[in-house]
Amino acid sequence: MTRAPDPTPAPSRLTDRKRAAILDAAIAEFRATGYEATSMDRIAASAGVSKRTVYNHFPGKDALFAQILETMLERAHAQADRPYRPDAPLRAQLLDVVRAKLRMIHEADFIDLARVALAACMHSPDLARDMMARLGTREAGLVTWIRAAADDGRLDIADPAFAATQLESLIKGVAFWPQLTLGQPPLGKARQNVVADEAVDMFLARYG
CATH class of the missing domain: 1.10.357.10 (Tetracycline Repressor, domain 2)
Structure with a gap:
């Protein structure tokens, strides 16, 4: 499963790295399972962060x-x-x-x-x-x-x-x-x- 190429340099701050990991994981999940089947739990697990961290960056799946x-x-x-x-x-x-x-x-x-x-x-x-x-x-x-x-x-x-x-x-x-x-x-x-x-x-x- 390929991920979208990142046009910007790799983020240096931990919070930025977590946000980038969440976006990459979400792209992979949406592509693999579609919108309805993708959950914030699956995205958090794939990104290696807590669900709270995902919600700290994005208020919901629509926003993400x-x-x-x-x-x-x-x-x-x-x-x-x-x-x-x-x-x-x-x-x-x-x-x-x-x-x-x-x-x-x-x-x-x-x-x-x-x-x-x-x-x-x-x-x-x-x-x-x-x-x-x-x-x-x-x-x-x-x-x-x-x-x-x-x-x-x-x-x-x-x-x-x-x-x-x-x-x-x-x-x-x-x-x-x-x-x-x-x-x-x-x-x-x-x-x-x-x-x-x-x-x-x-x-x-x-x-x-």
Whole structure:
């Protein structure tokens, strides 16, 4: 069972090390058993800490899971976000953005935890609203890129947020949702490149 890579240096304080151990253990438990079957007791045992320690860091399972998704999204979108460059070719820039997103959503931790999140949200409307709000915030990087290109006169777009949603749909309709909901295998590198090329060309044919 692999664990999510930690993008930050190993914590030096004992309390930080315990928090990191709790998060790692929770990721492994959620991936292995799903949201409903995972308990704070199991997480504490797996992390090698007391249940009181787990609750000192996180008030409940919802908060712990939300923190895991927040950390995962921060890491993933930090890898995928690209600043708009007015001096660089438009298609090459957008293609780089799309390919980075494809790499992100093909990480094992990302798809596994997304599957856990989907199942959890079906049982908890409050959690679903919270997760959608977090996801919407993390998708803002693409909107920012599209808005910058539009402001620079290189894209003819009146609603950057809607255009970003369209581009996301072109990508995830092939490379995310079938894998998440239907159990289809992840796309290979060559197929990812085809999806990226087609999505970018369709987007630019409409807005370029």
